[in-house]
Amino acid sequence: MSTDTIRRTTGGFAARLTSVRQSRTGVLAGFAAAAVLLLVAAPALLPVFSLGLLGKFLCFAIVAVGIGLAWGRGGMLTLGQGVFFGLGAYIMAMHMKLADAALFGGSGVPDFMALYGTGTVPGWWEPFRSPVVTVLAVVLVPGVVALILGLAIFKRRVKGAYFAILSQALAAAFAVLLIGQQATTGGSNGLSGFRSFFGFDLADPANKRMLYLLTAVVLLAVVAAARQLMHSRFGELLVAVRDQEERVRFLGYDPATVKTVVYVLAAVMAGVAGALFVPLVGIISPADVGVTPSIAFLIGVAIGGRSTVLGPVLGALGVAIAQTSLASSFPSFWVYFQGLLFVLVIGFLPGGLASLPAVLGRLRRKRNDDGGAARASAPATSAAPVPPAVPRAHPIHAAASPLAAVPAAAKEHRP
Amino acid sequence: MELLIGQMFAGLSLGSVLLLAALGLSLTFGQMGVINMAHGEFIMAGAYTAFVVQQALGSAGVSLLLSLPAAFLVGGTMGLILEELLLKRMYHRPLDTLLVTFGVSLILQQMARDIFGAPSVDVRVPAWLQGNVELLGAPIPLTRLFILALALTCLAALALLLKATPLGRRIRAVVVNRDLAESSGISSRRTDQLTFFVGSGLAGIAGVAVTLIGSTSPYLGPNYIVDAFLVVVAGGIGQIKGAAIAAFALGVLQSVFEFSTTASIGKVLILAAIVIFLQVRPQGIFTLKTRSLA
Numbered sequence: 220m221s222t223d224t225i226r227r228t229t230g231g232f233a234a235r236l237t238s239v240r241q242s243r244t245g246v247l248a249g250f251a252a253a254a255v256l257l258l259v260a261a262p263a264l265l266p267v268f269s270l271g272l273l274g275k276f277l278c279f280a281i282v283a284v285g286i287g288l289a290w291g292r293g294g295m296l297t298l299g300q301g302v303f304f305g306l307g308a309y310i311m312a313m314h315m316k317l318a319d320a321a322l323f324g325g326s327g328v329p330d331f332m333a334l335y336g337t338g339t340v341p342g343w344w345e346p347f348r349s350p351v352v353t354v355l356a357v358v359l360v361p362g363v364v365a366l367i368l369g370l371a372i373f374k375r376r377v378k379g380a381y382f383a384i385l386s387q388a389l390a391a392a393f394a395v396l397l398i399g400q401q402a403t404t405g406g407s408n409g410l411s412g413f414r415s416f417f418g419f420d421l422a423d424p425a426n427k428r429m430l431y432l433l434t435a436v437v438l439l440a441v442v443a444a445a446r447q448l449m450h451s452r453f454g455e456l457l458v459a460v461r462d463q464e465e466r467v468r469f470l471g472y473d474p475a476t477v478k479t480v481v482y483v484l485a486a487v488m489a490g491v492a493g494a495l496f497v498p499l500v501g502i503i504s505p506a507d508v509g510v511t512p513s514i515a516f517l518i519g520v521a522i523g524g525r526s527t528v529l530g531p532v533l534g535a536l537g538v539a540i541a542q543t544s545l546a547s548s549f550p551s552f553w554v555y556f557q558g559l560l561f562v563l564v565i566g567f568l569p570g571g572l573a574s575l576p577a578v579l580g581r582l583r584r585k586r587n588d589d590g591g592a593a594r595a596s597a598p599a600t601s602a603a604p605v606p607p608a609v610p611r612a613h614p615i616h617a618a619a620s621p622l623a624a625v626p627a628a629a630k631e632h633r634p
Numbered sequence: 635m636e637l638l639i640g641q642m643f644a645g646l647s648l649g650s651v652l653l654l655a656a657l658g659l660s661l662t663f664g665q666m667g668v669i670n671m672a673h674g675e676f677i678m679a680g681a682y683t684a685f686v687v688q689q690a691l692g693s694a695g696v697s698l699l700l701s702l703p704a705a706f707l708v709g710g711t712m713g714l715i716l717e718e719l720l721l722k723r724m725y726h727r728p729l730d731t732l733l734v735t736f737g738v739s740l741i742l743q744q745m746a747r748d749i750f751g752a753p754s755v756d757v758r759v760p761a762w763l764q765g766n767v768e769l770l771g772a773p774i775p776l777t778r779l780f781i782l783a784l785a786l787t788c789l790a791a792l793a794l795l796l797k798a799t800p801l802g803r804r805i806r807a808v809v810v811n812r813d814l815a816e817s818s819g820i821s822s823r824r825t826d827q828l829t830f831f832v833g834s835g836l837a838g839i840a841g842v843a844v845t846l847i848g849s850t851s852p853y854l855g856p857n858y859i860v861d862a863f864l865v866v867v868a869g870g871i872g873q874i875k876g877a878a879i880a881a882f883a884l885g886v887l888q889s890v891f892e893f894s895t896t897a898s899i900g901k902v903l904i905l906a907a908i909v910i911f912l913q914v915r916p917q918g919i920f921t922l923k924t925r926s927l928a
Contacts, residue, residue, distance in 0.1 A: 296729045371909055375916045380669050383732055384863045385909065391860040392905045399898020510856060514736050521733065554744040561737025565730050566720055 250443065257435040267424045274431040274499040276539040277438045281492035283520045283535035284441045285485030290517070291525030292449060293481045294461030295378075299386035300489045300516050302393045303361035305508030307490030309397075310360060311497045312410040313344055314353035319414050321348075330412070335402045344403070350417055361490030362483050369479035376475070378464070387510055394509035409504025416498040434495045438532070441488055446528045448484075457481055458526075518557065521564050524573025534571065639772040641893055642886065647778040649885025650785035653878055654843050655858045656865035657788055658836030660877040661829055662713070663866050665809045668721055668830075669732035673862065674855025675742035676712055676834050680705035680841020681850040682750060684757050695760035698842070702784075705838035713834020717827055725826075739855060746852035754851035763846065777846040784843055788836060789878055795832070796874065805829050868908050870918025879919055884908075 261273060282300055289295045316329040317340070328340055346352045368389070372382055398407045405411075419426040448454050459467045460474045467474050497503050506512070516535075523534025538560075546553040564571065568578065655677060662670050684701040691697040716738060724731050763780055766773040796802035804825045807815040816822050844854065865884060869876030887907060891900035912918075 294729075296732065298732075368909070371913060375913055377912055377916050380663070380667070380728060380732070381867055381912070381916075383669070383729060384860075384867050385905075385912075388860050388864055388905050388908070392902045395898045395901045399896055510860060514733070517733060551744055551748060554740055558737040558740035558744070561740070562720065562734050565733045565737070566724065569727065569730060 246446070250439070253442075254439055257439065258432060261435075262428055262431065267427050270431045271427055271499055272543065274434045275496065276536050276543075277431075277434045278492040278496040278499065279516065279519065279539050280532045280535045281434075281438050281441050281495075282489045282516050283523075283531035284438075284445050285488035286516055286520045287523075287525055287527070287531035288445055288448065288457075289481050289485040290520065291527070291531070292454065292457050292461065293478055295478060295482060296383040297386045297482065297485065298383050298510070298513055298517075299389040299393075300485065301390050301508040301510075301513030303365065303486040303489035304493040304496070304516075305393060305397070305503070305505075306361045306364065307357045307493030308497045308503040308507070309404070309410065309493075310347060310353060310356045310490075311494040312413070312503050314347045314350065315413045315416060315497065316410055317344065317348050318350075318418075319412075322415055331405050331408070331410070332402065335406070337402070341403050357490055357494040358487055361486040365483045365486030366479065369482040370475070373475035373478045373482075387513070390508070390510045390513040394505040397505045397508070405504070407505055409502055409506070410497075411502035411504075413498060413501055421498060421501075430495075430498055434499065437491060437495065441491075442528065442532060449528060453477070453480075515557070518560055518564070520571075521569075522560065522571050524571030525569075527571070527573045530571050530573045636770070636772045639770050641889055643769070643772065643774055643778070645886030645889035646882060647782060647885070648889055649882035650778075650782040651840075651844065651847070651858075652861055652865050652885055653785045653881035654781070654788060654840035655837070655862040656869075656877050656881055657785075657792060657874070658709075658833040658840070659862050659866050660869065660874055661792070661833035661836070663863070663871070665805060665829055665833075666826060667725065667728045667871075669728060669735065669863075670713075670716075670721075670834075671732055671735040671859060672712075672716060672739040672742060672855075673735075673834070673837050674857075674859030675739045675746075676709040676837035676855075677841040677844065677858055678746060678850070678852065678854040679712055679742070680709050680838030681757070681845045681854055682746065682755075682841070683708045683838065684842045684845045685750075685755050685850055688757055693760075694758040695762060698760050698763075698846075701842050702839055705842045706835040707838070709838025709841065710831040710835030713830045713837075714827060716834075717830040721830070722823070722826065739859075743852050743855065750852065752852060754849040756849045757845035759846055781843045781846060784839070788839060789874070792832075792836070793874055801825075801828055864905075864908055868911060868918055870915075870920040873918065873920040876918055876920040 257277075262270060265273065282304055286297065286300055289297050317327075320327050320329045328338060332338060332340065347356065372378075372385060377385070397404045397409075400406070401408075414421055416426065416430065419429070421427070449457075456467065456472060456477055460472075460477050464474045467477075493503070496507075519535030519538040520531040521534065522530075522538065523532065524530025542553060542557075545556065568574065570578070655673075658676070659670065659673050662668050662673070683705040684698070687701040687704055688694060688697040691700065716735070720734055720738070721731055724734065759777060763776045766775050767779065768774070794802075796805060804815070804820050805828075807818070807820055808822050808825045808829075812822055815825075840858075841854075844850075844858070861884070865877055865881045868884065869878070869880035884904060888900055888904050891903045895903065
């Protein structure tokens with residue numbers, strides 16, 4: 220429990236790092252540094268194309284923050300974040316299609332509808348002509364869908380694997396629905412070919428920079444909100460629900476409400492990320508929202524450390540960068556690599572890279588202990604029947620200290 | 635009348651494919667709590683086994699009958715390797731098995747692409763399965779009838795295995811109370827391995843069955859895995875009869891929904907139906923009665 224034991228387990232540097240991270244000024248300084256890096260340094264140093272790419276990665280990072288909350292902190296393995304991402308993205312894409320058609324098309328009907336459909340705009344598209352309705356819908360539609368689903372699932376105490384499978388089925392059904400309704404959703408081609416974003420020309424580099432900055436600001440805001448939430452009473456309650464749902468219920472809280480709130484938050488984050496993704500990348504299709512992309516969102520979160528604040532963000536960015544640099548040149552290798560990442564990280568390092576110092580420290584301690592035991596038992600083997608008194612002390616010492624000495628992050632493996 | 639029988643049979647046929655895909659899952663997910671996303675790829679491996687056996691033998695009829703046991707062995711062996719290498723250390727983290735096996739499924743898909751190529755291959759249907767029989771005026775394809783019979787045979791065999799053999803007794807004992815089973819002298823490690831072998835082997839058999847109604851591609855697994863899991867969830871964890879009822883119910887429902895709307899709306903309606911059904915019975919059709927809170 221003392222500073223000494225912490226230092227022994229994680230190494231002095233990591234311990235000092237932890238204490239810096241915990242302090243309020245440290246957090247603020249780190250946040251400010253990240254803000255400068257994202258908002259000043261990156262736009263100044265990167266060309267417009269790379270900036271757009273970085274913006275796309277930041278969108279994935281926003282989704283990852285939500286997954287970190289729901290999965291890492293709340294224990295809800297949500298395999299359907301692609302649905303909320305897709306809802307936000309398609310709402311934004313529909314607005315941009317309609318706005319483009321009104322600005323450039325003359326007829327007011329998006330081009331693909333004339334191609335596949337009746338040539339008229341269906342009624343459920345009409346509300347998204349209005350920019351205000353669109354912005355509201357980007358937040359509200361994923362939120363309300365998650366609310367209904369969350370209430371239906373969590374209030375009936377459907378949880379664990381059942382929830383994971385239902386959320387996965389949701390992603391599958393959503394993709395099938397999009398592909399099936401080609402005349403109104405663009406089918407498997409999706410929606411693309413946007414030219415303006417709320418009246419701004421998307422071909423203009425200045426507007427692209429603005430779009431990137433908007434995304435970066437949203438990411439910073441989302442990270443700050445997630446951090447505050449995790450350090451609030453509600454955040455504690457959320458972790459308690461993850462670890463001992465029944466006990467929380469007996470204490471008088473309703474776990475279903477806690478879970479639903481976080482599920483809705485994660486959905487809204489994914490929806491906003493999707494809405495930013497569309498103007499940045501210029502296309503949204505069922506391939507971005509189905510079962511596989513929904514699960515792929517999780518790997519970055521797992522690598523970074525699912526229950527930490529920054530782990531999901533950094534993990535998602537790392538995976539996205541690796542994918543972009545590897546997948547284009549070695550597509551087959553990338554798939555093997557991605558599969559291996561899932562196997563190795565989830566199977567052998569469930570706390571992600573954030574838990575690496577603690578895990579290494581534990582391994583080192585174990586090795587030291589084993590070494591000590593071997594040395595101590597060497598004389599004992601020569602006098603076989605005598606019960607070795609000295610090594611006896613080690614198991615007790617080893618059993619008592621991991622609980623006390625391993626920092627909180629390392630204990631949060633359990634989903 | 636013909637239309638009704640045709641639709642009913644389409645539903646039963648869909649249900650039998652679902653049942654074949656879900657039977658193995660009902661064992662591995664239901665009995666052991668492992669969420670094996672690679673089950674779909676074991677189905678794919680079974681399908682490619684049928685393809686390879688046919689390429690080697692030439693005769694469609696003999697190869698079909700031979701590939702059933704071969705695919706069972708291939709699927710079962712793959713499952714055994716997966717269990718031994720990865721899953722045995724993860725039984726206390728059931729949700730994480732989903733993601734690990736998803737990684738495995740990505741690797742297996744890419745391996746299939748590298749070995750057999752991305753385009754789909756076709757397995758020839760033997761002559762004695764081509765054509766239709768008339769049932770009250772409605773044409774019923776023989777292949778569909780064969781799959782229905784195969785699914786029912788597998789169901790009966792599995793039920794018999796669980797109810798009437800020493801292995802089945804051990805499996806049920808481990809499911810109900812692992813610690814008590816172990817202290818009664820049952821090796822839960824061996825039981826886990828055998829359960830996983832049988833469950834994955836059933837996926838291989840499902841793979842042979844689906845070659846009769848469609849072509850085989852590396853992307854075959856994802857088509858079946860989500861529906862198969864829904865069957866297990868709706869049927870109730872660890873309940874073979876629940877899986878059977880749920881498979882046929884979902885099959886019939888889906889063909890009714892698809893007939894009255896479109897294929898894509900039908901999928902969404904099925905999911906809605908399952909979510910509503912879980913409101914009434916959160917644990918599925920049949921539940922294992924325990925006193926635990928979870």
